[in-house]
Amino acid sequence: MNFEVLYSKVIEPGLCSRCGICVGGCPVAAIGLRYDNYPELIDKCTNCGICIRCCPGAEVDLPLLSRQVFNGNYVPDDLQGHVEKMFVGHATDGQIRATGTSGALITGLLLYLLKNKIIDGAVVTVFDHDDPCKTKGLLATTSEEIIDAAKSKYCISSSMEALQTVRKKKGRFAVVGLPCQVQGLRKLMACDPLLEKKIFCVLGLYCHCILEPFIQRDILKSKGINASDIMRFDFRGGRWPGGFHVVNKEGRGILLHTTLYTTILNVLFKIYGALRCFVCVDALAEFADLSFGDFWAQDYREDFSKLVQCTLVSQRTEKGKKILQQAEEAMEIKLYSLPPDRYSERTANMANRKKTRAFARISRLKKNGQPVPEYHFPLIPPTRKAKRKERMLRLELLLRGSLSRKILLKFIFSRAANGFERVNLCRKKMFCNYQNN
């Protein structure tokens, strides 16, 4: 049980999600990150086996995690995961709300917890100020650092590396992470009681897929922008809901496209999406205390249809409930309760798509004798439609050559992409039986 095992069982077979949990979890800080965010040994391994035991890459016992976190059974076809309640909400302070991805609910909650000394800091993901095309994990201990960390980074960020700092500090901390990171963190908490005591709460992000870490450089290159001329690269910058946006050294903000950021992201996921995400079955950070995603008012009728710049939140545990209640009582956040019959269909569809995509891909890879992650529950056999989609995915993977990536990037960030987007919207309206709830 040492780093060599992690390398041969997870990294080499392509099962590493680059979450950073092995880096943060290593008791002797012997693991670092390579330029492409894969872990590497940087010091002497003591053969403790923690890295392999906490890694979510090759194996996650989801039924066991379910018992550990909810004291309940894992229900694979429960698309929302274990949910007690759902809310739509936002930070009450207008300035904070404007810094967030959706409604800055996460940032608002972290600020509330920090100000009231309920936590001493939070593991977040920030842009590296020395290289704005890179992201990294940080244990934020001041309000300024928490605000600076707001906004989604849709590229691989091995932010669980910051657990190394948690290990060295006294106090209680919140952790914000993607579904794979939450799974790894829960596994680590189970095998490291000292660290478990320090983790006050786990905040998860909904996640369909994540992009390769060199995406920002490729986009800048295709737009003819020199990486050394920018101060900041945001995936959701500019006016809400924002988009791919840079701030140059003169402080001028530039939105890099005229189409909706969601259209751009959907294409980028096909040509830059990390392959490990295609065998992941968790879209909604099912094992967090609270999980957060984008709220789209157009999905709703009546009262909810008027809410903009908000976050959707799934309350999963008693701790999550208390945090939301206390922050709302302190008027740091505003929440609107979403009745179960009006839970977001878009969210359920996203979870369904991610699960069926993973089931179909795992089943084909298994048949071919290729390595797949083990989730410890019987996978639902893929339908014909899921198998067809999986074949499509294999075709899309052929578009990952450097020339095709270059051509597609040029196109989707050009004005011409607007026409393509309009056609796609018409197709959706005509053929997708979309109903708002």
Ligand SMILES: Cc1cc2nc3c(=O)[nH]c(=O)nc-3n(C[C@H](O)[C@H](O)[C@H](O)COP(=O)(O)OP(=O)(O)OC[C@H]3O[C@@H](n4cnc5c(N)ncnc54)[C@H](O)[C@@H]3O)c2cc1C
């Ligand atoms: C890769 C990725 C994919 C996503 N996919 C979807 C999706 O398909 N559908 C959907 O509804 N929502 C998705 N989200 C979540 C959504 O983008 C918002 O993060 C969420 O709505 C919370 O918004 P907020 O304004 O409350 O958060 P904010 O107040 O902006 O705070 C965001 C927090 O998340 C942390 N963070 C940012 N990027 C990362 C990262 N890469 N890894 C770990 N932590 C990070 C930040 O440090 C910050 O603390 C995704 C997020 C990410 C990072």
